Amino acid sequence: MISIDETQINLIKNKFGNKVKEINLDKHDRLYITIDEDTVKELAEYVHNELGFKHANFCMGTDLDDKIEVSWYLGNPDFKTILVIRTFADREKPEVPSLRYLWSGMEWHERETFEMLGVIFKDHGDLRKLILPDLWDGYPLRNDYVYQKPSYRKPEDELMS
Amino acid sequence: MSEKTEMNLFMGPQHPSMHGLWSVRLTIDGETIVDADPQIGYLHRGYEKLLTNRSYIQGIPITDRLCYVESHSWSTAYTHTIEKLFGVELPEKANILRVLTLELQRIASHLLWLAAMSVDIGQLAMLIFPMDAREYILNMLEEITGARLTYNYVRIGGVNADLPSNFEKKMTTNFEEFNRLHSMFLDMLEEAQIFRMRTQNIGFLSKEMALSLGTTGPVLRGSGIKYDIRKNDPYFGYENYKFNIPTRTKGDAFSRYRIRLEEMQESINICWQALDKYNELKGADPFRLDKIPRKPAIGEAYTRIESGRGEAGFYALSDGTPTPARVKIKSPVYNNLQILKPLIIGGKMADIPAVMGSVDLCVGDLDR
Numbered sequence: 001m002i003s004i005d006e007t008q009i010n011l012i013k014n015k016f017g018n019k020v021k022e023i024n025l026d027k028h029d030r031l032y033i034t035i036d037e038d039t040v041k042e043l044a045e046y047v048h049n050e051l052g053f054k055h056a057n058f059c060m061g062t063d064l065d066d067k068i069e070v071s072w073y074l075g076n077p078d079f080k081t082i083l084v085i086r087t088f089a090d091r092e093k094p095e096v097p098s099l100r101y102l103w104s105g106m107e108w109h110e111r112e113t114f115e116m117l118g119v120i121f122k123d124h125g126d127l128r129k130l131i132l133p134d135l136w137d138g139y140p141l142r143n144d145y146v147y148q149k150p151s152y153r154k155p156e157d158e159l160m161s
Numbered sequence: 162m163s164e165k166t167e168m169n170l171f172m173g174p175q176h177p178s179m180h181g182l183w184s185v186r187l188t189i190d191g192e193t194i195v196d197a198d199p200q201i202g203y204l205h206r207g208y209e210k211l212l213t214n215r216s217y218i219q220g221i222p223i224t225d226r227l228c229y230v231e232s233h234s235w236s237t238a239y240t241h242t243i244e245k246l247f248g249v250e251l252p253e254k255a256n257i258l259r260v261l262t263l264e265l266q267r268i269a270s271h272l273l274w275l276a277a278m279s280v281d282i283g284q285l286a287m288l289i290f291p292m293d294a295r296e297y298i299l300n301m302l303e304e305i306t307g308a309r310l311t312y313n314y315v316r317i318g319g320v321n322a323d324l325p326s327n328f329e330k331k332m333t334t335n336f337e338e339f340n341r342l343h344s345m346f347l348d349m350l351e352e353a354q355i356f357r358m359r360t361q362n363i364g365f366l367s368k369e370m371a372l373s374l375g376t377t378g379p380v381l382r383g384s385g386i387k388y389d390i391r392k393n394d395p396y397f398g399y400e401n402y403k404f405n406i407p408t409r410t411k412g413d414a415f416s417r418y419r420i421r422l423e424e425m426q427e428s429i430n431i432c433w434q435a436l437d438k439y440n441e442l443k444g445a446d447p448f449r450l451d452k453i454p455r456k457p458a459i460g461e462a463y464t465r466i467e468s469g470r471g472e473a474g475f476y477a478l479s480d481g482t483p484t485p486a487r488v489k490i491k492s493p494v495y496n497n498l499q500i501l502k503p504l505i506i507g508g509k510m511a512d513i514p515a516v517m518g519s520v521d522l523c524v525g526d527l528d529r
Contacts, residue, residue, distance in 0.1 A: 028245055029394070030463055055388075056375030056496070060489045062478060073463065073491075077372070077388045082463065105375030105496050116209075131202035131528060140210060141487075 003029045004081040008051060016043060025081075032071075034086045041097050043085055044072070048102045052076050053083050056103030059110055061117040063142045068094050070119055072106065089119055098124035116141040167195055172513065174203050180277055181524025185501070185513070192509050197502045204528040212488040217243050217457070218317060220488075225311045227490070228526040231270040232311045233262055233302070234468035235526065240315045241396060242475035245462040247317065247454050254439070254446040255319035256397045261435040262305060262314060263397075263466070264428040268339075269298040270469035271421045278418065278518035279350065282359045287349055294342040297335040304331055319449025329436060336429060343425065350418075360415040364504045364516035367412060374503075375496040378471025379424070380520060383417035385410035390467040402434050414519035421469075421521070456483045463491075470494055470521050492526040 004025070012033065013020060020043075022034040035043050047053045055075035062069045071086045089096050098121035100106045110121045111130040118139040121127055129136065137148050173184030182203035188196035208227065212220050224239040225232045237259060244251065251259075272295040279287030299309050304325050306314040314321050325331075350356045366376070371384040381388050389406045391399040407423035409416035457479045465474035471493030478487040497520050504516050 028462060028464060054369075054372045056373060057472075058375070058474075058489070058491045058496070060476065062487045077386050077393070080394050084463075102373075103375065104370075104373045105499055108495060108499060131205045133202075140207070 002079060004031055004079055004083070011051075012043075012046070015046060029081050030084060031081055032084045032086055034088075037087045037089065037096050040085060040087050040099070044099050044102055047074065047083055047085070051083075052078065054103075056105035057082060059099070059106050059113055061113040061119050061141070063091075063117060064088075065143055067091055068117055068119060070094075070096050070113065072099055072103075074103070094119045095122055096120075097122050098127075100124055115139070118142065165190060173200075179517075179524075180522045181527075183522075183524050183527065187510075189510065192511075194505050194508055194510065194513075197505055199498060199501055201498075201524075202528055204524050206529065208490060208529040209488050213485055216483050217247075217485065220485075221315060221317075222311075222313050225313050226525075227529065228523045229310060230273050230523050230525075231266050231469050233266040233306075233314060234270070234466065234473055236313070237263060237315050238464070238466045238468065238473040239475050240317055241466060242462050242464045242477050243317055243457075245464050246457040246460060246477050246479050248457070249318045249450065249453055251397070252319060252447050252450065253398075254323075254442055254448045255450075257435050257439045257442070258305070258320045258324065258448060259315065259397050260399065260402070261324075261432055261439070262302065262312075262320075264431045264435070265298055265302050265305075267469045268425050268428050269295050269302065271425050272298065274421065274469070274518075274521045275346065278521075279356070281514040281518045283355055284350060284353060287346070290342055290345060290349065294339050297339045301328075301332060301335050304328060316449055318453045319447070321449075323448050324439065329440075332432070332436065336432075339429075343422075346422065357415070359511070359515050360413070360418055360519070362413050362415075363508075363512050364414045364500075364519060365412050366500055366504060370500070370503065371412070374499050376471065376500060377493050377496065378467070378469070378521075379417050379420040380471065380497045380500065382406065382408045382420050383519075384412040390465055390472055394465065396464070396466055401438075402431050404431050404434075414515045417519040417521075456481065465491065468493060470523065470526075471497060473526075490526070490529050492529060494520070494523055494527040498522065498527060 019039045020035055025031045053074040053076045057073035057075050059072045067088045068091055069088055071084050074083045087096055098110055108130055110124055113119050114127050115129045115132050138145050167188055167190050170187045170189055171184055172187055173179040174182040183201045186198045187194055220239055221236050225236040227235040272291040276288050276291040303309050306312040366384045368384050371381050387406050387408045404427045407420045409420060459479055459481045461478045463476040465472045473493055474491035476489040477485045480486040505513055
């Protein structure tokens, strides 16, 4: 299996220039591309349509205390490499674009990142809680999260909604 | 009577064919499914948070309990990531023993799936035969690891124990018994009209949809994409083994079933090759590193292995302390289950068990 080579990395570098904050191919063949939040969609469309990264892998978020990091992991069946689009969201108002329209498998991953870290995926379309109960307060994977007992839900609310 | 009558129906969480706790909220019009909304999270144990509160080594027995059907694959996936983070290179013997046990675990996982799926579809007699065959595989795993369900066999930098001295003889007898039963499965299932009718041409998954939804494992290969992490992103020396990747182009439930059945035979081949490689080593090689670093350098790693259900991956972020700063579990079922909604909408209620069975669910690693 081939991994992504310099020419393709240069293609990305040339196309996006200084909008790419950091691009780094690590020794385990993961290509991390850090980019501003407003260019995520542009880059995503480029790697999806031009470089053939059509295989959705997963999406995750990490609380870095001063900001929240959101990464989309993408694959291509012809490549060994996993391409990671990475962006940072403001901790107070974390908003990043949703990439569900390109990779439909990101739907649940983005919902999970939303409920665990409070990241709002713009234009997701169905950003509800997935794993946690609907009445859960707070975002458990944030570093400053303190457990609160969730309020009880009424079964009829569930059925009537 | 042209009036449209839709109703809401909960399928699960305590439904015999749900294989664990999860449910689908269906909107149905007669027998036709209009809308479906899978509800998961009943078994959420907070693994990602839990692992960040433990040291790296303490994570191994915890990840062993992620999925009861193939606990070994999960603890190996976790250890694999941690080894990358620590920068540890495995001795050759540890690689071979891991390949051997992983393949045995894959067979055991597929057999439990076969038993469960056949029952869902109405082949009640097929419950006992795969379970019987699984006994022989578990016997072998018990010989190696000392346990039958949660093995706790891998260690950072190797495995827990060497092969027992008479293992080759035991493997021969156990695989003979297994093969006797395996040849029966084909006859019992595919000669039966009901099984074919309920799986063939049901639940079509196109190539584009399979990629876009991020499916892996037999679900992706059933749609015609030859993608196996053992070949595409080799680990533990899988590049030195000769094996085929069973692939189908049709994309229906039957293709996904057939791939798993063929994969079992491929796994047996890999097991024999692993044993040959083991015998060539002449026993001098260590099966575990003596020393590993106490804590890793600052960094991150995402690695993946091909488990029975698809890509089982772990992401770990180290901030230089003895506990990880962030762990993310990439579950194959999480992506594979997302095919359910597009596949069953427009279909009949009776197709749900066939589609769901062909996904091979394990709610343990779905909810994490």
